[in-house]
Amino acid sequence: MRYAMAIDTKKCVGCSDCVVACQTENNIPIGYSRDWITETVEGTYPGLHLQIRSERCNHCEDTPCVRTCPTGASHVIEGGIVKVTPEECIGCGSCIEACPYDARYVHPEGWVDKCTFCDHRINNGQDPACVSVCPTTCMYFGDLDDPNSEVSRITAVRRIKVLAAEAGTKPQIFYLV
Amino acid sequence: MYITLNIKGFFMKTTRRQFIKISSMGVGGLALAATPILNWVPSFLKKDNDIPDDSKAKRYPTYCEICFWKCAGWTYTKNVDGKEKIWKIIGNNDDQHSSGRFCPRGTGGVGMYEDEDRLKHPLIREKDEDGNQYFRKATWDEAITVIADKLKNVAQKYSPNCVAMFSHGSGGKFWGNVLKAYGTNSISAPSYAQCRGPREVGFIATFGKGIGSPEPTDIRNTKCLVLIGSHIGENMHNGQVQEMSQAIDNGATIITVDPRFSTAASKSDFWLPIKPATDLALLLTWINVIIEEELYDKEYVEKYTYGFEQIKEHVKNNTPEWAYGITGLKPDLIRKTARAMGNASPAVIVHPGRHVTWYGDDTQRLRAVAILNAILGSWGRRGGFYQPEGIKLKSMPHPAYPKISHTWRDATPGKFKLADLALASGICDATIPSPDRDCSYKAWIINGTNLITTLPDRKNTIAALQNLELVVVIDTMPAEITGYADVVLPECTYLERYDMLRTSKHREPSIALRMPAAKPKYDSKPGWEMAKMLAEKLGLGAYVPYNDITELLDWQLKQIGSSLDEMQKIGVKKIDREYNDLYFLNGEEHEFSTNTGKIELYSTALVEEGFDAMPKYTAHPEPQPGFYRLNYGRAPMHTFGRTVNNPHLNDLMDENVLWVNPKIAQLEDLSAGQEVWLKNQDDVISSFPIKVRITERIRQDMVYMVHGFGRQDDRLSRSYGKGASDSELITHIMHDKIMGGTGMRGNFVKFITENPHPSDKPLTRKVNII
Structure with a gap:
């Protein structure tokens, strides 16, 4: 089992619904977020290209955040989901430093928080909150080990790119470009 | 040129960013000694991972009140310290407005309930x-x-x-x-004369029927979608955003006309970076090319329309070469896009837009949009405009309303007879x-x-x-x-109350219930x-x-074979169409509610009222040297000024920024993030400064901001004084002579870099509360 997400930049409008849905679903305090929107503009008027991306933890196969954690709070669960156990986290911030995606933050209660792929929802057969809310249906979630999953099928036929490939962490968020 | 703009850093509050700055001092002792440790709390106090299972949580049907789209969904509650509290709002899968997916504003609707700045007492x-x-x-x-x-x-x-x-x-x-x-x-x-009115009048004059809401655009089945000043994706009209995404998946051709490289423009096959205020010239030219190159739907035009020869004659000089000098759009691009529409006909939508009160000739501009759709045969056709159907609920019997001697029409005696509201x-x-x-x-x-x-x-x-x-x-x-x-x-907010049933028209008639998920907070009702x-x-x-609205709702529902009890369980109920006419059937006779019973390319109703039967292009004023046209629009996470103080939505975007082309920024010596005040042609100065966003995505002759910011009531703790208000600077109105709409896009501004206000807290509130 290898959970992954594909995000279609041809459809994403950057509305931030994924951000709010995550906030309400996971009780993220106002002012913090596990996912966010980035936009990239290239060219000069009127020859322009705009790419909008919904970004979050890449649930990398190679996890510098887990390696650097002094207490074992950062860990990998089934399906390759990278998680933090709040009770074990001392909020030292090493994982934040180690993450090439800037995907972690310190929760006001002192522990480091990040995207969980909404594992509590996956376990009930639901998609993560961000995927299930997206009005443009630009996000696909599933098991890459299953060739019939939506995420396997779409990444097989579309041109894909990953962010910060040079970091070599084998990220599992794929952008359809 | 390559600019990466992190919206999290640019629009959103930077709390998270600031913290990262502190921790980036090093992984060693310094970071360990910083806030995390101070904030560290024992694990038994941590409740944040305690997320209930959806299937076990309580949920109450509602339809959204954050915008006019009125998506139906469910308000979920969860148990916090022994009390049921509102948790989240999720779309109802049976709802045609949302297809089970709310937009960010609807998802963030909980913030409207939570907002501690709410009005609390009479x-x-x-x-x-x-x-x-x-x-x-x-x-x-x-x-x-x-x-x-x-x-x-x-x-x-x-x-x-x-x-x-x-x-x-x-x-x-x-x-x-x-x-x-x-x-x-x-x-x-205000949603009529300040917004969609000209569209309704323009379409009624052509098809004998207005557009209404939600717009009956069959975007998911279209082969070609044309957006002219309509920025779907930045306006989060949910169903349309969803269907545009489906159209992208289906490989539809998208054509966007906008002086700004909007989100929609970035998704388009063709972007026409038009010179502002010249849209009507482009529309007439498209009509010309489609007629001259015989790309129109001949059978449809012959069967259903009135005045084809007149419109053909009327636009004969509106060639792409003529339009080039006016719009700045290359003739080749105008022809190519006209052909794309013709090839897709009748599965093509020239979108009527929504906020269309721009330059005072708006009804005529929307007439041109309607004519274009008519000759392409898209009205009443699959992939064009479908014919929506709704259900009318009975009212409980009550005495007749008294007769009125002086109606709203008497407010504008003898004028605007074609206004329908x-x-x-x-x-x-x-x-x-x-x-x-x-x-x-x-x-x-x-x-x-x-x-x-x-x-x-x-x-x-x-x-x-x-x-x-x-x-x-x-x-x-x-x-x-x-x-x-x-x-x-x-x-009280929509999450705390019942309202009338939602009965808006759609592909299938449906009703939706709104019921409270919590008791009204404070002393609200x-x-x-x-x-x-x-x-x-x-x-x-x-x-x-009725003593309680539930009696009314139950009574109304029982008239159509449902009940309040049933609706509380399902939230949305679809009803079979009475007429099997979602699209015109092939060769079917159709009577339109116009004087001629036909689709009027030549409008007899407009002639009767002394207006042009067919739209003409007129040049509108342009900015004087040193001034830039003020344009405004929407952000997907906000509905006008209604949401700017909502804690969740304010967190996504807490102020607006002023889009300025890099060449203008250089000329005016502006830097990114710099605060400027704006002064318009009538010497009105913005109360608050706005930060400059230097971006290639905008023309040099205009500036742009999202509407709804620059709030002046200091009881709005999160949004007071954040960003600038476009409406404050809209003092020159271009009135629509046909229906009284207020054209707002003829205002021009210049930059002021020093604070022009003697006190930095200009309060306009008249009275204090004690």
Whole structure:
């Protein structure tokens, strides 16, 4: 089992619904977020290209955040989901430093928080909150080990790119470009 | 050139960013000694991973009130410390407006409920011994009594016809009922003359039928979608955003006309970076090319339309070469896009847009849009415009409304006969006494609309307010307009109340229920209850023949074979279409509600009223040297000014920024993030500064900002003074002679880099609350 997400930049409008849905679903305090929107503009008027991306933890196969954690709070669960156990986290911030995606933050209660792929929802057969809310249906979630999953099928036929490939962490968020 | 803009850093609050800065000092002792440790709490206090299972959580049906799209969904609650609390809002899968997916505003709707700046108590304007005015917290009975007494007084001294209502949102129906019973029909909404009115009139003149809401655009089945000044994706009209995404998946051709490289433009096959204010020239040229190159739907045109030869003759000089000099668009691009439309015909949509009050010739511009759709054969066709159907629910029997001698049309005597709804701006103007008018309005009931910012020409609105004997504001949030009220009534949010059933037309008729998921917070009440209290105080109780709205809803539902009990379980119910005419059937005869019974390319109704039968291009004023056209629009996470203080949505975007082309930034010596004030052609200066966003995504002759910011009421703790208000700078109005719309895009601004205000807290609020 290898959970992954594909995000279609041809459809994403950057509305931030994924951000709010995550906030309400996971009780993220106002002012913090596990996912966010980035936009990239290239060219000069009127020859322009705009790419909008919904970004979050890449649930990398190679996890510098887990390696650097002094207490074992950062860990990998089934399906390759990278998680933090709040009770074990001392909020030292090493994982934040180690993450090439800037995907972690310190929760006001002192522990480091990040995207969980909404594992509590996956376990009930639901998609993560961000995927299930997206009005443009630009996000696909599933098991890459299953060739019939939506995420396997779409990444097989579309041109894909990953962010910060040079970091070599084998990220599992794929952008359809 | 390569610019990465992190929205999280640019638009959103930077709390998270700031923290990262602290921790980036190093992984060693310094970071360990910083805030994390200080904030560290024992694990038994941690509750944040305690997320309930959806299937076990309680949920209540609702339909969204954050915008007019009214998506139906479920409000989920969860148990926190032994109490059920509102948790999240999720779309209802059976709902055609949302298909089970809410937009960010709907998802963030919980913030409207949570907002601690909400109006909490009824307030009555009082005067102290020194003549200073203030708001006094009042009981509901006191507040309603003041309103009833003043209304009785206005009826006696003048006439009940002299009372007007302005409304946006669901509660308006209850107030409208009471006012009709009281004796006035001057019930208006700024969403008409300040927004979609010209579109309705332009389409009625052509097809005998307006567009309505939600727009019946069959985007998911289209082969070609043309957006002209419509920025789907930045306007988060949910169903349309979803269907545009489906159209992208289906490989539809998307053509976007916008002087700004909008989100939609970035998704398009063709982007036409038009010179502002020249859209009508492009539309006429497209009509010309489609006719000259015989790309139109010949059978459809012959069968259904009137005036083809006239329109053909009318546009014969509007060639792409002619348009090039006006619009700045290359003839080749105009031809290519016209051919794309022709190839897709009839599965093509030239989108009518929504906020279309731009340059005063808006009805005629929308007529051109309608004509283009007509010759492409898209009206009533799959992939074009479908024919929506709704259900009309019965009202509980009540006495007939009294006859009205002076209607809203008398506010603009002899003018705007083609307007099909009351003009909010017309009523505002008719409140200022004038010798040529026998009756001016004496009382305003304002439900859920911040007239100070929704009506253009603020000075005029404030002048009108000074002539009123009673101003009532009903809202959930304080706003600029509440400062001018005599009585403020705090409405509870949509998550805390029942409302009328949603019956909007769609592909299939449907009804949706809104029910409370929590008790009203503070001393707030639902609209139906306040309106009922007022009806009773006015002796009009017979017009509200129910004790509780649930009786009305159950009665209405039983008339159509459902019940409140059933709707509480399902939220949305689809009903079979009465007519099998979602699309025109092949070769079917069709009678249109126009004078000729045909689709009028040549409008006989416009001629009757003394207007041009077919649209003509006229040049509009252009910016003087040093000035830039002020353009405004939407952000996906906000609905006008209604949401800017919502904690969740404010967190996504807490201020607007001013889009400026890099060459202009260089010329004007502006840097990214610099605060500037704007001064318009009438020397009106923005109250607050706005930060400059230097971006290639905009032309050099204009600037752009998202509407709804620059709020001036300091009771809005999160949004007060954040960003600038476009409406404050819209003082030059270009009136639509046909229907009275207020064109707002003929305003020009220049930059001021030093604070022009003597005090940095310009307060416009008239009274304080004690």
